[in-house]
Structure formats: C-alpha cells, structure tokens
Amino acid sequence: MTDCVQVYTATASREAAVVLGKTATEARLAAGVQVVGPVVSLFWHLGEFGEGEEWQVIFKTTTARYPDLEAHLLEHHPWQNPEITAVPFVSGSAAYLDWIARTVAK
Template sequence: MSDFLQVYTAAETREAAVALGRSVTRARLAAGVQVVGPVVSLFWHQGEFGEGEEWQVIFKTTAARYPELEAHLLEYHPWSNPEITAIPMAAGSQPYLDWVRRTVESPGDETA
C-alpha cells in the first residue's frame, strides 16, 4: 500500500467544505486540502434517486494519518453518513511527498 493518500469527501456548501478543510489542515491530519465545486452529484439515498450540488474536498495525507483523519471527518462532518474514501498516490515528486510527510508528522511550520 502507498504511504501517501488522497482522501475525498463532499459537503453541501462551500463554507462547510472550507471549514472541514481548515479543521483538518490545522490539526495536521493533511498537508493540504483542495475544495472543488460546485459539482453535480447523482446518487441513491434511502431508496430514492437524488441529484444535487456539492463541494468536493480532497485531502493530501499519509496512510499513517488516515485513521485520525477519518475519525475527525466523522466527528465534524455535518452529514451523518458522509462519503470518506481514500485513493493511494501511485507516484509523486519526491520533494512534494517529503513535504506531505513532514507536514503531517511535525507541529512546526513547513514550506514546500
């Protein structure tokens, strides 16, 4: 398994997505977060077909920090059953990956 992950969730509003990103980044559970949107989502929920706009949130972290990141999202996400998925990073520039690792493992300020 890769040492580095991109973790995804979504939120109903830009403000909620940014709040999640901010809380995760400040807790050093992710080195960086991107908020993308709005995106159109099509889904089944409670036996009914749904469609709506959401804001996608992408977290850059390490596999070692994933359990804490997931727990944080489950605690602070406004939805009772949010999407939380993780995709391994197959490759990346070494300086970037070093920055991700340093940032989530240390409490001091980090630069790219």
C-alpha cells in the same frame, strides 16, 4: 506505491467544505486541502434517486494519519454518513511526497 493518499469527501456548501479543510489542516491531519465545486452529484439515498450540487474536499495525507483524519471527518462532518474514501498515490515527485509526510508527522 507511496505512503501518501488523497482523501475525498463532499459537503452541501462551500462554507462547510472550507471548515472541514481548515480544521483538518490546522490539526496537521492533512498537509493541504483543495475545495472544488460546485459539482453535480447523482446518487441513491434512502432508496430514492437524487441529484444535487456538492462541494468536493480533497485532503493530502499519509496512510499513517488516515485513521485520525477519518475520525476527525466523521466527528465534524454535517452529514450522518458522508463519503470518506482514500486513494493511494501511485507515484509523485519526491519533494512533494516528502512535504506531505513531514507536514502531517506526529
């Protein structure tokens, strides 16, 4: 297990996804971000089944920086209750993991 995580969220538009990714990366809350989409999303919301297109945003950061990234996403996300999840890196190349850690270090 490493100290690095991928953090996921999604937005309704490419533009909103890029803004979240750019602001988090500029603030060094993430070493890098990928915007993927559109993706088909199937979900329950307010008791109703829904389907739509979303843009997935994937942030690379450390567990130490996760709370700051989460706070940033909650403050700047266009949705009231967005998905924000973190998945740990089980392993990775030492140089890549070091780059993430150095880039987001306070």
